[in-house]
Amino acid sequence: MPxxxxxxxxxxxxxxxxxxxxxxxAIGVGLGVLVDRWLGSGPWGLSVGLLLxxxxxxxxxxxxxxxxxRD
Numbered sequence: 541m542p543x544x545x546x547x548x549x550x551x552x553x554x555x556x557x558x559x560x561x562x563x564x565x566a567i568g569v570g571l572g573v574l575v576d577r578w579l580g581s582g583p584w585g586l587s588v589g590l591l592l593x594x595x596x597x598x599x600x601x602x603x604x605x606x607x608x609x610r611d
Contacts (some may be wrong), residue, residue, distance in 0.1 A: 568593015
């Protein structure tokens with residue numbers, strides 16, 4: 541399309557990014573809780589899982605934004 545990418549295409553690529561961040565965080569927290577139950581390590585597994593989940597989510601959000609603005 542002349543003049544740049546279609547705005548509808550960008551909306552379609554950016555719409556699921558909020559869900560991606562939430563799901564990645566939930567998976568990290570879930571795995572952290574499981575590690576805490578398995579090892580009896582208190583809140584350490586939860587804390588590490590939360591940090592890893594948020595980091596993974598933000599990484600995917602940034603990749604999605606780059607992909608949507610590049611095309």
